[in-house]
Amino acid sequence: MLPLLQVRGVHKYFGGVHALEGVDFEVGAGEVVGLVGDNAAGKSTLARIIAGVYRPDAGDVLLEGKPVQIASPKMALDLGIATVFQEFALVESLDVVSNLFLGREIVHRGLLARDEMERLTRSYLRQLNSRIPDVHVQLQTLSAGQRQCVSIARALVTDPRIIVLDEPTASLSVAQTAEVLQHIERLRDMGLGVVFIGHNLSDIRAVADRIEVLRHGHNNGSFPAGSAKQEDLLAAITGAARYPSRAPA
Amino acid sequence: MLCYAPRMGEVTVAPGSQASLREANTARVVDALKQYGRLTQVEIASATGLSPATVSNIVRQLLSERAVETTATTRSGRRAQQVNLVRSSSMAIGVHIGPRAMDLTLTDTTLDAVERLHLPLPADHRFDTTLDRAALLTAEMADASGAGISDVAAVGVAMPSSLRRGPNGFVGLDAWEDIDVAAVLGTRLGRKVVVAREVDAAAVAEARLGSLKGVGLGLYVRVGESTDSAVVSEGTVLRGAPGIGHVQAQPAGAICRCGGRGCLNTLTSIQAMQELLRISHGALQLRDIVQLANRGDRGCLQVIRDVGQAIGVAIGDVASVIGPDAIVVGGPLAATGEALLRPIREALASRPVLPDSGELLVASVLDGDIESLGVSALAHDSVDQPSVRER
Numbered sequence: 001m002l003p004l005l006q007v008r009g010v011h012k013y014f015g016g017v018h019a020l021e022g023v024d025f026e027v028g029a030g031e032v033v034g035l036v037g038d039n040a041a042g043k044s045t046l047a048r049i050i051a052g053v054y055r056p057d058a059g060d061v062l063l064e065g066k067p068v069q070i071a072s073p074k075m076a077l078d079l080g081i082a083t084v085f086q087e088f089a090l091v092e093s094l095d096v097v098s099n100l101f102l103g104r105e106i107v108h109r110g111l112l113a114r115d116e117m118e119r120l121t122r123s124y125l126r127q128l129n130s131r132i133p134d135v136h137v138q139l140q141t142l143s144a145g146q147r148q149c150v151s152i153a154r155a156l157v158t159d160p161r162i163i164v165l166d167e168p169t170a171s172l173s174v175a176q177t178a179e180v181l182q183h184i185e186r187l188r189d190m191g192l193g194v195v196f197i198g199h200n201l202s203d204i205r206a207v208a209d210r211i212e213v214l215r216h217g218h219n220n221g222s223f224p225a226g227s228a229k230q231e232d233l234l235a236a237i238t239g240a241a242r243y244p245s246r247a248p249a
Numbered sequence: 250m251l252c253y254a255p256r257m258g259e260v261t262v263a264p265g266s267q268a269s270l271r272e273a274n275t276a277r278v279v280d281a282l283k284q285y286g287r288l289t290q291v292e293i294a295s296a297t298g299l300s301p302a303t304v305s306n307i308v309r310q311l312l313s314e315r316a317v318e319t320t321a322t323t324r325s326g327r328r329a330q331q332v333n334l335v336r337s338s339s340m341a342i343g344v345h346i347g348p349r350a351m352d353l354t355l356t357d358t359t360l361d362a363v364e365r366l367h368l369p370l371p372a373d374h375r376f377d378t379t380l381d382r383a384a385l386l387t388a389e390m391a392d393a394s395g396a397g398i399s400d401v402a403a404v405g406v407a408m409p410s411s412l413r414r415g416p417n418g419f420v421g422l423d424a425w426e427d428i429d430v431a432a433v434l435g436t437r438l439g440r441k442v443v444v445a446r447e448v449d450a451a452a453v454a455e456a457r458l459g460s461l462k463g464v465g466l467g468l469y470v471r472v473g474e475s476t477d478s479a480v481v482s483e484g485t486v487l488r489g490a491p492g493i494g495h496v497q498a499q500p501a502g503a504i505c506r507c508g509g510r511g512c513l514n515t516l517t518s519i520q521a522m523q524e525l526l527r528i529s530h531g532a533l534q535l536r537d538i539v540q541l542a543n544r545g546d547r548g549c550l551q552v553i554r555d556v557g558q559a560i561g562v563a564i565g566d567v568a569s570v571i572g573p574d575a576i577v578v579g580g581p582l583a584a585t586g587e588a589l590l591r592p593i594r595e596a597l598a599s600r601p602v603l604p605d606s607g608e609l610l611v612a613s614v615l616d617g618d619i620e621s622l623g624v625s626a627l628a629h630d631s632v633d634q635p636s637v638r639e640r
Contacts, residue, residue, distance in 0.1 A: 133285045134295035138325055174382050175389040178368035185369065189540065202378060205371030206349075226372055226532055 002065050003028045004193045005050065005081070005162050010059030012045055019045045021218045022059070027162060027193040032184060034204035034225065035197045037214035037237055043197050046214070047164050050195070051083040052076030082160035084151045086167045092140040096132060097121045099139055100154050124153040127190070128183045145176025152183050163187060164195040169203050181207050201233055213237055271307075274299055278307050282317070282334045286364065287395050289322065289329040308332055318395075333395035339632070340400045342387050343625030344434075345407045345447060345618050346379060348372070348422060348474060349534070352618035353383070355390045355401075356625040360458055364394045365617055376428045384437040402632045403441045405624030406430050407450035410477050410492060412507050417444040419491075443631045447471070447620040449486045451579055452479035454623030456486070459615045460577045468564070468573040471580035472589065474519045474535060476560055480571065494518075496563045516559040525552050535581050542585045550588055557589045561596020568603050579613045 007025040011018070020042045027033045035043050048054045049061070052070040060067050063079055070076050076083070090099045097114075100121050106113040121135050130149045132142065139147060148168055155163050165184070169177045184207050187194050198204050204211060208225040213236040221236040221243035235241035274297075281296040282288060288296065294304045308330075311317040319330040340363070345352040349372065355364040366386055370379065383406075391398045408430070411421040416429035435442040445453075452461065452469035461467035467481040470493060478493035479486050494514040495507055502511025515521060519535050526533055529548050533541075542549040564576060576597075582589055590610065597606035615622070 131285060133281065133288055134292040136295055137292070141324060173389060174368070174385045175366060175393070178366055178386070181369045182367060202371050202374065206369035206374075224532060226534060229373065230371070 001028060004064060006060075006062040006065075007046070007050070008060045008062065010046070010049060010056040010061070012042075012049065012054060013057050019217050020049075020056075021216075023214065023217070024219055025212060027195055029161065029193050030188055030191045031210070032188050032194040032196055032208045034208035034211040035195055035214065036199070036201065036204060036211060036233065037220075040216070041214040041237075042217040043214055044166065045217075047083065047085075047166050047195070047197055050076070050081060050162075050164055052081070077158050077160070080159070080161035081164065082155035082158055082162070083164040084155050084166065084168065086170060090139055090147060090150060090154070093138055095138055096125075096135040096142075096150055099150055100124070100157055102154075104157060120157070121153070124156050125149065127156070128153060128186055129179075130183075131179070143176065144172055145179050148172065148176070148180050149183060152180075152187070160192065162193040162195070164197070166197045167199070168196070169198060169200060177203060201230055205230070205233075213243070215239055219243070274303060275307050275311070278304065278311070279316075279334065282332065283361075283363075286393050287320075287331045287333040289324055289331050291324070291329065293332065339402045339629070340391070340394075340396055341403050341405065341625045341628035341632075342390065342401055343405045343407065343450070343621035343623065343628060344383050344387070345450070345620035345624065346383070346422065347409065347447070349536075351379065351383060351386075352621045353386050353390055354618060354621040354625055355394055355396075356622065356629070358629055360622070360626055360629075362617060362622060363396075364390045365621075366390055367618065373424060376422075376425045376430075376433070380430065380433050380437065383434060387438060398438075401440065403443065403628035404434065404438060405443045405445065405450070405621075405626075405628035405631075406434065407445050407447040407620040407624040409474065410446045410448060410494075412491075418446075420444055420446045441628075441631055443624070443627050445624050445627055446477070446479075448477040448479045448492065449488065450620045450623035450627065452481050452486050452623065453626050454615060454619040455577050455579070455613065456481045456484050457626055458622070459619070460611045460613055461575060464573075464575045466571065466573045468567060468571070468576045470560065470564060470576065470578045472517065472556070472560060472578060472582040473580040475514045476517045476563075477580075478567070480573075493560075493563050493567060496566065498559050498563060513559060513563050517556045522552050522556065525555075539581060539584050542588050553582065553585055553588045554592050556582070557592030558596060561593035564593060565597050565600045565603065568597065568609070569600065573609070576610050577613050578610065579619065583613065 003026040005027050009022045010020055011022060012020040023046060037043050049056050052073045052075050061070060097118050101117050106117050125132055128149055132146050168180050181203060184194060196204055196208055205225050211223045211225050211228060213221040236243060277297045278293055281293055290304050290308060294301045316335055317332050318335050319332050322329055322331045339358050341356055343354045350370050351368045353366045354362050356362055388398045391401050408420050408422055411419050415421045415426055417431055431442040431444050448471040451471055455461040455469055461481050469479045471477045476494040495512045497511050498513040498516055499511035503515040504510055505512035505515050522538060523533060526548055538549050542553055578593060594606045594610050597603055597610060
């Protein structure tokens with residue numbers, strides 16, 4: 001089956017820094033792919049290329065086999081790629097409904113369709129198995145785990161086929177991590193292609209189908225999550241082992 | 250203290266009357282509190298769709314019945330009253346640790362599941378990390394429910410059966426052979442920790458709250474990563490047997506992990522199913538097989554049918570020996586419903602000496618993770634506060 005998204009031989013330079021060197025990456029429908037690596041491995045750069053924030057200097061990006069130029073974040077959304085970055089991009093003083101539809105409010109004849117947005121908000125939260133009881137509270141009253149859920153729900157509003165999560169479990173408590181990991185499993189069950197970027201190998205290995213390792217801007221291994229040993233992943237991340245080609249380890 | 254647990258089926262006033270509407274609305278408020286733990290009155294209104302005035306009246310009545318209590322808090326800079334259900338002061342937490350996930354259930358002495366949590370885990374999760382997280386989750390769950398960790402009297406841990414006797418008995422995960430889970434977690438939490446096999450814990454849950462309640466002799470079969478069984482006599486689980494997974498299903502069959510030949514597990518374990526599906530489907534986890542089967546995948550349905558047939562034969566043998574009054578089939582694979590149960594029922598129906606298989610084989614009516622629910626009951630028992638056997 002053709003992968004939803006393929007990145008082939010992508011290079012990215014920032015001034016003199018060769019941030020990505022011929023990186024390959026792919027994600028399919030109903031699949032969670034973990035993307036791991038040390039700081040400055042290039043994970044965020046790759047995520048931003050997929051999200052349309054940066055453009056690659058060389059290489060191809062293909063959507064369902066067809067080459068695309070993701071020229072902007074808006075274009076990424078139109079192509080069905082949603083991204084949830086660490087900084088949340090939420091407004092603290094607005095309520096849950098408003099945050100979900102910020103910038104994409106549903107309007108009928110010039111008036112905000114408040115009821116419809118509220119109904120959809122509850123529907124997305126229910127799909128994610130959320131525990132937020134009141135969609136009218138301001139965001140600042142919610143816990144970090146609940147805010148993460150709102151971020152993910154916001155990404156669902158555009159009906160994406162691919163969702164990129166950048167460090168979704170960073171600075172969360174164990175119980176909140178459990179909630180977010182369940183949301184990620186639900187996204188996979190919904191048939192989305194999920195890219196899970198993170199540092200916590202336990203969390204990623206708990207929900208991923210496959211794990212891709214980046215090291216200093218190039219691929220260093222592709223591992224099936226069910227059988228990959230923690231030690232092998234650490235070796236790939238730290239460079240103790242080298243995997244020159246992306247053939248499954 | 251009164252534990253308010255209204256049941257929707259027990260309305261004794263005329264439907265449509267003011268009083269019945271009031272009861273229905275009260276039940277909605279209580280259900281919302283059960284689901285979310287602590288809520289302010291505004292949050293209750295939003296979650297139930299009732300007006301703030303109605304919520305206020307209901308909360309006032311529940312307060313007078315001592316079914317709820319309130320604590321002051323702030324919301325958006327304003328003072329608000331947080332409402333939570335009053336719980337009997339003795340709580341217990343059941344922890345079910347499996348190969349790929351951990352489930353926790355917080356219960357009071359009536360075995361009401363106050364709080365539940367599910368955490369996916371990586372394939373070879375380490376005992377120290379996992380038990381550390383179990384301890385943290387225990388504390389977080391206690392806080393979230395409105396109780397505190399000091400209200401948690403005991404903890405129970407349910408894990409898969411093991412072929413070797415470890416520090417906690419014939420129970421434990423593969424790589425955790427020498428780990429004394431009761432000691433490690435007990436020291437970390439400063440509480441008594443009991444350890445039980447997951448199949449025994451599930452059988453306890455069925456015997457106290459589910460389809461084996463009030464049954465003289467019950468057989469519980471858990472179909473998951475492997476097939477296991479527990480026998481319940483007069484509400485008590487009989488301990489000590491290796492389980493139905495090691496019944497000989499094929500005299501000339503494959504070698505089992507126990508060393509024996511042709512055990513039921515060689516036909517029904519997750520490894521056996523994965524082997525059959527490897528060429529067509531690639532690597533599949535148990536949850537993938539369940540999901541695909543529920544979506545009509547023919548390969549997975551065929552494999553599950555074969556598994557059901559093999560288990561049905563084994564259950565028929567056991568039933569002929571012990572004559573149970575009821576048989577419950579549970580575990581992760583039972584989530585495929587009739588796909589697994591029909592071949593078992595048919596295998597039982599083909600035994601003339603057994604009672605009608607339609608009445609003998611009963612479905613589980615409990616939802617959520619029942620292993621953690623059952624082991625929390627065993628934890629309650631261990632502090633000399635036997636959990637309620639009849640509700």
